[in-house]
Amino acid sequence: MVAVMTDWIINFIQTAGYLGIAVLMLLENVFPPIPSELVLPFAGYVAATGDLHPAGVLAAAVAGSLLGALPWYWAGRKLGHGGLHRFASRHGRLLTLSPEDVDRAQDWFRRHGAASVGFGRLVPAVRSVISMPAGVGQMPVGSFLLWSTAGTAAWSAVLLAVGYVLQSQYEQAKDTIEWITRGVVAAMVAAYLWRVLRFRQR
Numbered sequence: 001m002v003a004v005m006t007d008w009i010i011n012f013i014q015t016a017g018y019l020g021i022a023v024l025m026l027l028e029n030v031f032p033p034i035p036s037e038l039v040l041p042f043a044g045y046v047a048a049t050g051d052l053h054p055a056g057v058l059a060a061a062v063a064g065s066l067l068g069a070l071p072w073y074w075a076g077r078k079l080g081h082g083g084l085h086r087f088a089s090r091h092g093r094l095l096t097l098s099p100e101d102v103d104r105a106q107d108w109f110r111r112h113g114a115a116s117v118g119f120g121r122l123v124p125a126v127r128s129v130i131s132m133p134a135g136v137g138q139m140p141v142g143s144f145l146l147w148s149t150a151g152t153a154a155w156s157a158v159l160l161a162v163g164y165v166l167q168s169q170y171e172q173a174k175d176t177i178e179w180i181t182r183g184v185v186a187a188m189v190a191a192y193l194w195r196v197l198r199f200r201q202r
Contacts, residue, residue, distance in 0.1 A: 029068025044163025076135025121151025
């Protein structure tokens with residue numbers, strides 16, 4: 001029988017616990033696997049069943065996100081804008097990171113300053129790349145972590161709350177949720193493959 005994605009996510013979180021949530025959130029920032037919009041509501045569901053504490057789930061999500069954001073921050077600090085541009089041109093295909101993405105993130109940071117790091121965590125298209133211009137701009141590590149924590153905690157708390165509140169409705173709507181989840185995952189995989197092929201053509 002084909003495994004249902006929702007069951008896999010829930011079982012993985014129940015088995016791996018807080019560490020599993022942190023790992024999934026770390027990967028979201030480094031490579032485009034299952035996004036937080038899919039992981040965290042189910043983490044909230046697991047917390048609502050009593051297997052995990054909500055505060056621990058939130059802490060694990062924030063910690064994983066910060067660990068995933070730091071490599072991009074240090075890359076920006078070390079390589080600078082030109083270095084990131086060259087990296088995206090040569091090696092960005094699998095990450096679907098293009099030179100244009102680097103430019104957009106830099107422009108976002110230039111227009112909004114340090115606060116863009118916090119607000120950028122709330123925007124799916126910006127979340128993974130906003131760390132780079134912060135590094136390029138030599139933003140202090142303490143400020144970067146503070147703004148990143150604030151934005152990540154706010155976004156994660158909302159998604160966790162959705163799963164926590166809807167826990168009582170999950171069983172009744174399980175089949176519908178599973179089909180929606182399958183559709184979301186299929187669309188994400190298709191979008192990722194399309195971006196990889198499009199990047200390769202460029």
